[in-house]
Amino acid sequence: MASALVRVPARARRGEVIEITAMVAHPMETGFRSGENGQILPRNIVQLFVCRYDGVEVFRAEFFPAITANPYIAFSTIATRSGTLEFRWIDDRGAEVLERAAIIVE
Amino acid sequence: MKVGNRAGVTAAQAFGLLLLALCLMLPCASALGQPAAGAGLRSGFDSMSESTQAMQRDDAANPGMLTVNDGARLWARPEGSAQRSCAGCHGEASVSMKTAAARYPRWDERLSRPVGLSQRIALCRQRYQGLDAGSPDSAAQLALSTFVAHAARGVSLQPDTDPRLVPWRERGRAHFNQRMGQLDLSCAACHEERAGLRLGGATIPQGHPNGYPLYRLEWQSVGSLQRRLRNCLTGVRAEVWPSDAIEYIELELHLTRRAAGLLIETPAVRP
Numbered sequence: 587m588a589s590a591l592v593r594v595p596a597r598a599r600r601g602e603v604i605e606i607t608a609m610v611a612h613p614m615e616t617g618f619r620s621g622e623n624g625q626i627l628p629r630n631i632v633q634l635f636v637c638r639y640d641g642v643e644v645f646r647a648e649f650f651p652a653i654t655a656n657p658y659i660a661f662s663t664i665a666t667r668s669g670t671l672e673f674r675w676i677d678d679r680g681a682e683v684l685e686r687a688a689i690i691v692e
Numbered sequence: 693m694k695v696g697n698r699a700g701v702t703a704a705q706a707f708g709l710l711l712l713a714l715c716l717m718l719p720c721a722s723a724l725g726q727p728a729a730g731a732g733l734r735s736g737f738d739s740m741s742e743s744t745q746a747m748q749r750d751d752a753a754n755p756g757m758l759t760v761n762d763g764a765r766l767w768a769r770p771e772g773s774a775q776r777s778c779a780g781c782h783g784e785a786s787v788s789m790k791t792a793a794a795r796y797p798r799w800d801e802r803l804s805r806p807v808g809l810s811q812r813i814a815l816c817r818q819r820y821q822g823l824d825a826g827s828p829d830s831a832a833q834l835a836l837s838t839f840v841a842h843a844a845r846g847v848s849l850q851p852d853t854d855p856r857l858v859p860w861r862e863r864g865r866a867h868f869n870q871r872m873g874q875l876d877l878s879c880a881a882c883h884e885e886r887a888g889l890r891l892g893g894a895t896i897p898q899g900h901p902n903g904y905p906l907y908r909l910e911w912q913s914v915g916s917l918q919r920r921l922r923n924c925l926t927g928v929r930a931e932v933w934p935s936d937a938i939e940y941i942e943l944e945l946h947l948t949r950r951a952a953g954l955l956i957e958t959p960a961v962r963p
Contacts, residue, residue: 589758590758607752609752611762613913655913
């Protein structure tokens with residue numbers, strides 16, 4: 587797992603509903619495909635995506651096979667205070683990607 | 693006499709028509725820089741669905757940007773026996789690579805033949821960083837090509853005018869027009885004669901190389917122009933050229949000339 591792209595508004599008004607998008611580079615191998623030698627490619631998908639806002643979990647998603655490679659998620663939350671949004675993806679092999687974005691709420 | 697006279701008039705008329713045709717061509721030529729303009733060159737972008745277009749436009753939704761970011765990290769990382777980074781010689785890619793991708797394929801003095809952008813990067817990695825020759829479709833190679841081509845996004849394709857490229861480009865044109873495979877189709881049969889018509893549910897594009905390396909939804913990943921060409925060869929049930937075949941570069945030389953003036957979209961998104 588390598589890189590992720592997140593979009594969080596840099597500034598927001600307190601109480602405003604903000605849209606957040608997050609995409610991670612991942613092959614999302616389903617476990618149903620065969621490789622060049624005819625062997626089944628072992629399943630390796632992102633199992634879990636969690637977003638924490640200032641340490642508080644605001645969004646969580648479980649993933650399953652048949653979700654695209656490089657999954658893209660858009661969701662919204664309410665801007666409460668200035669702080670950091672933390673995005674974490676965990677895959678079948680236990681690999682983690684962690685991405686952070688700052689937001690200023692005024 | 694009468695016949696001769698008539699012939700003279702016809703020649704004058706023909707000359708007039710030629711002048712008129714030349715005048716009409718001028719606005720066409722200036723329109724080449726504006727691929728969005730309806731007539732003439734059309735990027736594959738124009739025939740995509742709105743949702744796919746939106747995906748390409750938005751850098752936070754375009755999965756190709758993940759590859760661009762990988763490339764940016766590789767660009768700055770010292771590698772190989774020389775422990776040099778790309779940035780060590782070339783500096784900021786946004787400055788030094790601003791137009792590079794628009795001019796490839798170009799002539800390589802040491803090999804005495806044209807090379808594409810991806811191969812140029814591979815040669816650089818071997819000659820100056822001391823790395824092994826990797827596969828053209830390796831992750832590192834793709835990431836760097838995508839990153840460098842992305843630096844030229846929005847620049848119009850300007851094929852190199854080096855006269856040494858001419859015979860290679862002409863061979864590329866011959867490949868383009870050559871019917872091949874069990875389906876007996878040439879590139880031109882679809883992408884020139886039937887461009888804009890439908891093949892099953894999809895619009896046949898003009899087949900321009902202005903978005904490569906690009907993210908193809910069907911592939912679920914970023915891929916090179918060569919991968920796309922291999923797909924086409926398989927599609928017409930022709931024998932696929934080996935990965936180091938010069939045919940790919942010759943064809944790319946012809947494709948970039950056909951597409952001259954279109955804006956680079958890397959990383960484009962295609963269905």
